[in-house]
Amino acid sequence: MYTLYYMPGAASFVVHWLLIETGAAYDLKRIDGDAREHKRPEYLKLNPNGVVPLLLIDGEPVYEAAALALLLAERHPEAGFAPAEGTRARALYLQWMLHLANTLQPAFRAWFYPDEPAGEAHAAAVKERAQARIEAGWDRLEAQLAAHGPWLTGPKLTAADFHAGMLVRWSRNMPRPATQWPAIGELVARLRARPSFRVLNEREGLAEWT
Numbered sequence: 001m002y003t004l005y006y007m008p009g010a011a012s013f014v015v016h017w018l019l020i021e022t023g024a025a026y027d028l029k030r031i032d033g034d035a036r037e038h039k040r041p042e043y044l045k046l047n048p049n050g051v052v053p054l055l056l057i058d059g060e061p062v063y064e065a066a067a068l069a070l071l072l073a074e075r076h077p078e079a080g081f082a083p084a085e086g087t088r089a090r091a092l093y094l095q096w097m098l099h100l101a102n103t104l105q106p107a108f109r110a111w112f113y114p115d116e117p118a119g120e121a122h123a124a125a126v127k128e129r130a131q132a133r134i135e136a137g138w139d140r141l142e143a144q145l146a147a148h149g150p151w152l153t154g155p156k157l158t159a160a161d162f163h164a165g166m167l168v169r170w171s172r173n174m175p176r177p178a179t180q181w182p183a184i185g186e187l188v189a190r191l192r193a194r195p196s197f198r199v200l201n202e203r204e205g206l207a208e209w210t
């Protein structure tokens, strides 16, 4: 049994999406960000980083969105979201999951929390650099999809595509949303057409793509 601690549209989004896609049974606990519930001692005991997502698996805490996406794909092989070990698709899958988590997602952290690296006085410069890093990330993704698509690791949809879809969604109000890159736009259109996407938005109380 799973329990997902989430904030609507946050890094928990991909985990929630995969829970729906795999058909797993889960409970939801909404974290009130304004009330800073994720900084309270009882939450920090479970995720000392004080962020979402947090997933309880049979009562045991696990955190980090990309790790949880990989774990859910592994725990629910029938969904087919993790390429077989030893294949080229597996290598690309791990490469892109880690790239999304280690390179692109931290640039979003800088975009959304620009005072963190060097204080409020430098926030504008941090945002400008973050935007450049994010757009360079879309160039890389676009090149991969154009050459080897339609999904990030080739012909089959994997957990990496859902993670990418979450990050693309985060760019929707940026000066250049990722959907302006043609192959990324097509990837996301396919993801958004999945029934799970509507369910996900409903359960998180989100209007689609706003």
Ligand SMILES: N[C@@H](CCC(=O)N[C@@H](CS)C(=O)NCC(=O)O)C(=O)O
Pocket (backbone or CB within 6 Å): 010, 011, 012, 038, 050, 051, 052, 053, 063, 064, 065, 066, 105, 109
């Ligand atoms: N590396 C973490 C980052 C998670 C993260 O930054 N979560 C954000 C929401 S997208 C959060 O909880 N922010 C609240 C805060 O930092 O106070 C992960 O991927 O799980």
